[in-house]
Amino acid sequence: MSSLETIPVTTEVATGNVEPLLHEIRHALKRLIEGKEGTVIDLKRLPLAPGEEERIAATLGTGEVRAEVDALGPTLIQETSYPGVWLITHKNVDDVVVARFVEVTYIPELLRSQQADIDAGINRLENELKN
Amino acid sequence: MRKDQNLGEYLRMQGVSRRGFLKFCSATASLMALPPSAVSQVAEALATARRPSVIWMSFQECTGCTESLTRSHAPTVESLIFDAISLDYHHTLQAAAGHGAEAAREAAMEENKGEYILVVDGSIPNGNNGYSTIAGISNHDMLIEAAADCFAIVAVGTCASFGGLPQANPNPTGAVSVSEIIKDKPIINVSGCPPIPVVITGVLAHFLTFGTIPELDALGRPAAFFGQNIHDRCYRRPFYERGQFAETFDDEGARKGWCLYKLGCKGPTTYNACATLKWNQGTSFPIQSGHGCIGCSEPSFWDKGGFYDPISAGQWGSRDALLGAAAAGAALGVGSALAARARKKKAQAAEEV
Numbered sequence: 001m002s003s004l005e006t007i008p009v010t011t012e013v014a015t016g017n018v019e020p021l022l023h024e025i026r027h028a029l030k031r032l033i034e035g036k037e038g039t040v041i042d043l044k045r046l047p048l049a050p051g052e053e054e055r056i057a058a059t060l061g062t063g064e065v066r067a068e069v070d071a072l073g074p075t076l077i078q079e080t081s082y083p084g085v086w087l088i089t090h091k092n093v094d095d096v097v098v099a100r101f102v103e104v105t106y107i108p109e110l111l112r113s114q115q116a117d118i119d120a121g122i123n124r125l126e127n128e129l130k131n
Numbered sequence: 132m133r134k135d136q137n138l139g140e141y142l143r144m145q146g147v148s149r150r151g152f153l154k155f156c157s158a159t160a161s162l163m164a165l166p167p168s169a170v171s172q173v174a175e176a177l178a179t180a181r182r183p184s185v186i187w188m189s190f191q192e193c194t195g196c197t198e199s200l201t202r203s204h205a206p207t208v209e210s211l212i213f214d215a216i217s218l219d220y221h222h223t224l225q226a227a228a229g230h231g232a233e234a235a236r237e238a239a240m241e242e243n244k245g246e247y248i249l250v251v252d253g254s255i256p257n258g259n260n261g262y263s264t265i266a267g268i269s270n271h272d273m274l275i276e277a278a279a280d281c282f283a284i285v286a287v288g289t290c291a292s293f294g295g296l297p298q299a300n301p302n303p304t305g306a307v308s309v310s311e312i313i314k315d316k317p318i319i320n321v322s323g324c325p326p327i328p329v330v331i332t333g334v335l336a337h338f339l340t341f342g343t344i345p346e347l348d349a350l351g352r353p354a355a356f357f358g359q360n361i362h363d364r365c366y367r368r369p370f371y372e373r374g375q376f377a378e379t380f381d382d383e384g385a386r387k388g389w390c391l392y393k394l395g396c397k398g399p400t401t402y403n404a405c406a407t408l409k410w411n412q413g414t415s416f417p418i419q420s421g422h423g424c425i426g427c428s429e430p431s432f433w434d435k436g437g438f439y440d441p442i443s444a445g446q447w448g449s450r451d452a453l454l455g456a457a458a459a460g461a462a463l464g465v466g467s468a469l470a471a472r473a474r475k476k477k478a479q480a481a482e483e484v
Contacts, residue, residue, distance in 0.1 A: 013366055013367065013369070013370075013388050014369065015366045015368070015369065016369060040167030040168065040170075041167070042161050042166070042167050044161055044407060044408070044413075045161075045164070045407060046407070047364040047365065047366055047368075047406055047407055048366060049366035049367075050366070050419065052366075069150055069154070071147070071148055071150045071151030071154055072147060072151045072154055072155060075154055090154055090157060090158055096412050096413075097413065098158045098161075099157055099158045099161040101157070101167060109153065110150055110153060110154065114148070114149035114150055114153070115149070116148075116149040117148050117149045117150065
């Protein structure tokens with residue numbers, strides 16, 4: 001059977017939504033610098049043509065920080081080449097993308113240790129030391 | 132999940148960290164088409180959410196809606212949502228059968244009086260109740276009985292929402308939608324043939340999170356998912372604006388991914404979230420695969436003319452009426468409809484040769 005790549009259907013279609021999204025990110029960065037709140041953009045909510053999400057990721061590029069959170073499947077947190085702009089990809093345990101966000105912030109919330117986890121952790125450590 | 136547990140406790144018992152919970156809430160907010168800024172509200176509400184009882188009834192249906200749901204693409208998030216509801220009756224999925232199953236349904240209705248969610252897929256035969264029965268009870272009577280003490284009804288699929296295929300002309304069973312029988316309960320229509328699975332889950336997640344009815348459109352559908360038409364969210368829309376259309380399924384326009392309007396795409400009159408949520412693990416949707424939208428989430432979509440006739444042709448019906456309209460200079464679209472029919476005839480003639 002032929003692979004999908006051999007079917008002669010081109011996908012070089014543009015919705016015109018990539019550039020406005022990049023401007024939205026620029027505005028969000030300005031807001032962050034001015035000391036106002038961060039911004040989260042849900043990429044699944046935008047009409048994008050095949051290949052446009054990849055174009056957004058390629059335009060943003062990759063920065064210095066890359067982290068993987070292992071919770072209910074992997075989550076990839078990549079700082080883009082524009083500091084303060086993060087690309088966050090949530091996958092399920094089957095490695096299927098369930099949500100993708102652009103987060104404009106100093107540090108994504110998911111990277112911080114969470115209070116509830118810290119509380120549970122200290123309990124575990126105390127129990128460990130008792131034994 | 133035990134009935135007295137809330138979702139936060141359940142997830143902690145499953146070893147899900149706070150980070151995992153926040154991820155779950157982000158995905159759930161996205162699922163419910165809520166803005167990302169609502170994640171903290173979702174987290175707060177979900178942590179204390181109690182397990183709602185759900186009674187699922189299947190009437191005149193093909194099981195496509197249940198298939199759609201059970202094949203949904205985000206098992207982690209969606210299975211957690213399903214663990215978080217108490218699906219007390221679903222005769223396709225449950226192990227019990229016969230009197231035992233019906234006794235479980237009656238017990239769940241009694242135990243959760245006024246609080247359970249009634250999910251219905253399939254239309255209800257209203258001409259002769261004998262067309263479809265469960266345990267000797269007609270669909271009509273079972274719906275009346277189950278609806279009496281429910282909190283709300285979710286009509287899943289176009290059959291339950293609007294009558295669907297069973298109601299198509301000549302409607303031999305007198306099929307009607309849930310809302311044509313039940314008038315005194317909130318009804319949420321999750322239409323589609325089948326509906327997008329994450330839309331079904333999104334509505335259940337909304338109940339679980341907020342315990343309320345989501346905002347609905349004029350046809351009783353959740354506005355978050357049915358608020359915009361396919362055409363406005365379609366990535367091929369720029370081709371429509373530029374007048375670049377595929378004329379046949381194998382011409383240059385089709386290969387270049389141009390607009391499918393002239394090939395019968397019903398995107399301009401169809402309200403659904405296919406263009407953004409997509410199907411099959413978020414891979415694609417019909418238009419992306421090269422086939423026009425057939426308008427399956429709209430009322431009477433089976434009786435609105437051929438799937439391959441442009442919308443403008445469907446509005447006029449017969450070819451004679453179409454010619455009359457064209458003669459009157461009525462519409463640009465009518466011209467394209469005639470052209471499409473001519474192409475179809477030409478193609479048929481070529482096949483016959």
